[in-house]
Amino acid sequence: MSSPPDSAIYIPDMQSLPSRVRTICCIGAGYVGGPTCSVIALKCPHIKVIIVDVNPLRIDAWNSEKLPVFEPGLDDVVRRCRGRNLFFSTDIDAGIREADLIFVSVNTPTKTSGVGKGFAADLHYVEACTRRIASVATSSKIIVEKSTVPCRTAASMRTILESNTSETEDGKQITFQILSNPEFLAEGTAIRDLYNPDRVLIGSLDTREGKMAAHALREVYENWVDGSKIYETGLWSSELSKLAANALLAQRISSINSLSAICEATGADVSEVAHACGLDARIGPKFLKASIGFGGSCFQKDILNLVYLSESLGLTEVAAYWHQVILMNEYQKSRFARKVVQTLFNTITMKKVAVLGFAFKKDTGDTREAPAITLCKSFRQEKAFISIYDPKVPREQILLDLTEPGVVDDFEAVRAQVTIAPSPEEACRDAEAVVICTEWDEFAQKAEDEWRGIYATMKKPAFVFDGRGVVDAQTLRKIGFRVHTVGKGPQIIDPIWA
Ligand SMILES: NC(=O)c1ccc[n+]([C@@H]2O[C@H](COP(=O)([O-])OP(=O)(O)OC[C@H]3O[C@@H](n4cnc5c(N)ncnc54)[C@H](O)[C@@H]3O)[C@@H](O)[C@H]2O)c1
Numbered sequence: 001m002s003s004p005p006d007s008a009i010y011i012p013d014m015q016s017l018p019s020r021v022r023t024i025c026c027i028g029a030g031y032v033g034g035p036t037c038s039v040i041a042l043k044c045p046h047i048k049v050i051i052v053d054v055n056p057l058r059i060d061a062w063n064s065e066k067l068p069v070f071e072p073g074l075d076d077v078v079r080r081c082r083g084r085n086l087f088f089s090t091d092i093d094a095g096i097r098e099a100d101l102i103f104v105s106v107n108t109p110t111k112t113s114g115v116g117k118g119f120a121a122d123l124h125y126v127e128a129c130t131r132r133i134a135s136v137a138t139s140s141k142i143i144v145e146k147s148t149v150p151c152r153t154a155a156s157m158r159t160i161l162e163s164n165t166s167e168t169e170d171g172k173q174i175t176f177q178i179l180s181n182p183e184f185l186a187e188g189t190a191i192r193d194l195y196n197p198d199r200v201l202i203g204s205l206d207t208r209e210g211k212m213a214a215h216a217l218r219e220v221y222e223n224w225v226d227g228s229k230i231y232e233t234g235l236w237s238s239e240l241s242k243l244a245a246n247a248l249l250a251q252r253i254s255s256i257n258s259l260s261a262i263c264e265a266t267g268a269d270v271s272e273v274a275h276a277c278g279l280d281a282r283i284g285p286k287f288l289k290a291s292i293g294f295g296g297s298c299f300q301k302d303i304l305n306l307v308y309l310s311e312s313l314g315l316t317e318v319a320a321y322w323h324q325v326i327l328m329n330e331y332q333k334s335r336f337a338r339k340v341v342q343t344l345f346n347t348i349t350m351k352k353v354a355v356l357g358f359a360f361k362k363d364t365g366d367t368r369e370a371p372a373i374t375l376c377k378s379f380r381q382e383k384a385f386i387s388i389y390d391p392k393v394p395r396e397q398i399l400l401d402l403t404e405p406g407v408v409d410d411f412e413a414v415r416a417q418v419t420i421a422p423s424p425e426e427a428c429r430d431a432e433a434v435v436i437c438t439e440w441d442e443f444a445q446k447a448e449d450e451w452r453g454i455y456a457t458m459k460k461p462a463f464v465f466d467g468r469g470v471v472d473a474q475t476l477r478k479i480g481f482r483v484h485t486v487g488k489g490p491q492i493i494d495p496i497w498a
């Protein structure tokens with residue numbers, strides 16, 4: 001450390017922040033870090049992008065022909081940049097040292113033990129990255145929170161970084177600026193969303209250095225995003241906006257799903273109700289598709305996080321309000337599972353149930369919080385035989401998802417009860433019911449003849465439970481199927497009109 005000059009207040013000589021970004025390191029090569037930083041590499045050929053991860057298998061896969069994440073368009077992006085200005089590596093320290101700007105894009109799951117268990121975000125991966133950056137950085141850097149984090153996480157990161165800063169070789173103290181830049185991509189449309197985002201949010205401290213750092217990140221995005229779509233806010237607003245956006249989106253789904261229950265009981269049609277409501281420009285048509293419930297790694301986790309934040313702030317009513325969105329989602333899943341059992345004469349024991357689709361939505365192989373898991377687990381409890389077909393989810397992943405952790409011999413029990421079919425036709429052969437859990441195009445576009453073929457191989461009466469509203473119920477009924485579609489009740493003829 002350089003010694004302070006005599007009789008003067010010691011002000012360390014600070015190494016200024018990089019004003020232009022030349023090298024980016026992304027810590028976390030997952031569903032967000034991989035696609036996001038691959039697109040940055042594609043759109044910014046003058047920037048070197050290094051994506052690092054602790055998981056060597058994941059990095060190997062990113063460096064192979066079979067990427068660890070299935071996402072339409074992603075293969076092409078990676079093929080065009082990998083080895084040019086895009087690199088995947090397990091050498092986290094080298095990546096940190098080389099970068100001017102570091103994205104922290106690690107997982108922030110819900111805590112499973114300790115204080116806040118079941119609600120709060122587990123921030124230990126974020127903290128581990130922050131400490132690693134502090135201990136190995138040899139130059140000033142811009143640190144960007146890409147992970148979804150609770151409001152004020154940047155303050156903790158800042159404290160850790162400032163308590164551990166070192167000096168450059170020529171004795172200048174290195175500095176860090178933290179930005180919040182939450183990611184809004186949805187899986188299945190990630191590349192499209194990244195090419196053409198509704199907005200890019202950059203939160204910074206309201207200081208000269210904070211604004212400079214935000215400007216440097218803005219310049220990266222301006223290589224392909226119109227400047228008017230880049231919205232700069234304070235750090236805490238940016239962090240909270242991410243949780244708020246997911247809570248508002250999920251709330252719409254729980255709202256329409258709650259209405260789907262009323263539709264089923266009255267004979268109203270939820271797709272007509274959604275369309276009628278969505279025609280109001282103030283409501284809008286998107287995100288009003290009734291389903292067996294929302295899944296995915298984000299909605300539930302982020303709302304639980306918001307609930308925990310509200311509780312911690314003593315805002316009990318606010319916490320209860322948002323918690324209801326999750327409770328409604330649980331209700332929707334269990335309501336659908338109950339409907340299957342009730343319709344099949346109150347028992348599915350020893351019956352074969354075909355499940356079409358296991359991913360939490362179409363165009364992804366991701367099964368995190370997939371409603372199909374809840375449904376299949378409840379069919380398992382009813383002692384049904386389950387045959388599952390999904391075009392993208394690997395067999396081992398499905399078996400793992402259906403195994404109860406910590407239950408002795410459950411893996412073998414799952415294998416005895418669950419089969420993974422190579423096609424929808426195979427899954428449905430000899431089944432008593434078909435349950436559609438994911439809206440894959442191949443189910444929606446199945447021709448009448450193909451359904452006829454499926455019908456011929458099933459036990460009779462043959463039932464279809466459409467949890468996504470994707471099949472043409474009338475055509476299927478014509479073939480002979482008995483069809484239940486979420487949000488569509490039996491036509492009740494009121495005696496007045498009969
Ligand atoms: N999945 C989505 O669609 C999505 C969208 C927007 C935001 N987010 C948020 O982005 C974050 C990442 O989500 P994801 O789906 O990419 O998670 P993920 O689990 O797919 O990827 C996270 C990666 O981080 C790695 N990692 C963890 N700790 C590390 C460390 N200390 N050093 C190096 N690597 C480490 C893990 O090995 C893993 O590969 C989460 O906070 C999530 O809420 C996710």
Ligand SMILES: O=c1ccn([C@@H]2O[C@H](COP(=O)(O)OP(=O)(O)O[C@H]3O[C@H](CO)[C@@H](O)[C@H](O)[C@H]3O)[C@@H](O)[C@H]2O)c(=O)[nH]1
Nearest residue numbers: 183184185186187253287288289291294295296298360361
């Ligand atoms: O009208 C709808 C829309 C969606 N869903 C379901 O909701 C879940 C989530 O879908 P979606 O939001 O499209 O996918 P995610 O990849 O989870 O993306 C959400 O979560 C991400 C992670 O935070 C955010 O970045 C995205 O903006 C946000 O849409 C899926 O199970 C969908 O099937 C419905 O049931 N009805």
